[in-house]
Amino acid sequence: MIKVACFDTKSYDKEWFDRKNNGEFQIKYYENKLNADTAKLAHGCQAVIAFVNDSIDKETIEELYQLGIKVIAMRCAGYNNIDFKEAYQKIAVVRVPGYSPHAVAEHAMALLLCLNRKIHRAYIRTRDYNFSLKGLIGFDLYKKTIGVVGTGKIGQVFIDICKGFGMRVLAYDLYPDHSKDIEYVSLETLFSESDVISLHCPLTEESKHMINAETLKLMKQDAVIINTSRGALIDSEALLVALKEERIAGAGLDVYEEESDLFFEDNSGTIPKDDVLSLLVGLPNVIITSHQGFLTNEALSNIAETTIENLRAYFHDESLINEICYFCLPGGTNPNCRKQKEGRCF
Structure with missing residues (x-):
């Protein structure tokens, strides 16, 4: 039986992997994140299962x-x-490229709705029997302009949701999909014209800190930023300054630049060491969730099923449709990657 070490495991991971494993793999579950120190836990295994905040x-x-x-x-x-x-x-x-675009896109809209209509603040008030409406004014999404950065599967689902609200959608993508009814503009135009900006793109050297001190200056004073992709797309310190100076209206974040040692864990009994995060959490116009955009039963089922299938395909010498390598990365054109011809990168 093929032995597999699964790192950074939570109870829901084990539940779904046990459901989808057909007995072909003996999976050893570890709560530890994968890094150079914990890699030795995979001794005797032929494969590892890793997650977004592991250090590979x-x-x-x-x-x-x-x-x-x-x-x-x-x-x-x-x-x-x-x-x-x-x-x-x-x-x-190998990876899971499309576990549930609806899960993440819907969470992005949930953040926007909650932030805009002050649901988080109203919830706390009414639990104390405070039914005042003071400070709870939002705005109609109808006819507002939303800028969507990244029009892959998640971005396209999110665009459809926004169109359902009657919003005007502007989009930016390094690789635009012109087969869709999407209005593509430059990043500068998107930042300057949008009432809401939502990020749905991967983190690369080019996209890191795409929202920074300079690009924040392009945005409307009443603009709202939503990020359900990767934390480092935003320069957190620059965002904090813009929020404190009231140069933008708010932010809904499901990811954070320095989340790897914080998110997915209960840190309620510890003294926060991250001053930027502490200040962001304390702002009334900021909502932070703990990278839970993917967390639906449908997504967890698809993640486990696709991961098991990826492993099965590898050990049965089949084509690896979800493999990615150094030359497969965006912009990679080196013919040394043989996946298109031979089914595997190398």
């Missing part, structure tokens, strides 16, 4: 390689935490 850097990959790990199965769509250059021709990497 050069040292971790080398440790896994020495242990005989053949494949890293990411149970998420993102992969910015992997050193693909180091992994190339050593360890295959």
Whole structure:
């Protein structure tokens, strides 16, 4: 039986992987995040299952390689935490590119609705029997302009939701999909004309801190920012300054730039060390959720099923449709990647 080490495991992960595992794999579950120090827990295994906040850097990959790990199965769509250059021709990497675009897109809209209509504040008030409406004024989404950065599967579902609210949609993507009824504009135009800006793009060297001190200056004073993608798309310190100076109206964040040691864990009994996060959490016009956009039964089922199928395909020498490598990354054109011809990257 093929042995697999699953890192950063929560109870819901184990539940769904146990449901979807057909007995082909013996999965050892660990609460520890995968990094160079914890990689040794995979001793005796042929594969590892990892998550978005695991540190799969050069040292971790080398440790896994020495242990005989053949494949890293990411149970998420993102992969910015992997050193693909180091992994190339050593360890295959597969992912789950489309577990449920509806889950994340709906969470993005939930953040916008909650933030705009002050649901979070009203909920706290009414629990104290305070039914005052003071300070709870929002705005109609109807006919407002929303800028969507990234028009992949999640972005397109979110666009459909926004159109259902009667919003005007502007979009930006390095690789625009002109087969869809989407109005693409420059990033500068999107930032300057949008009442709401929602991020649905991957984190790359080019997209890191795309929202920063300079781009924040382009935005309307009553603009709202929603981020359900990757925390480092936003310069958190610059965002905090803009919010405190009231140069933008609010932010709904399901991700945070320095979340890796905080999110998915109960830190309620500890003294916060991250001053920026502490200040953001305390602002009345900011809502932060703990990277839960993916957290639906449908998404968890699809994640477990696709991850198991990725592993099964690897160990049965089948084509790896969800494999990604150093040359598969956006902009990669090197013919050394053989997936298109031979079904695998190397």
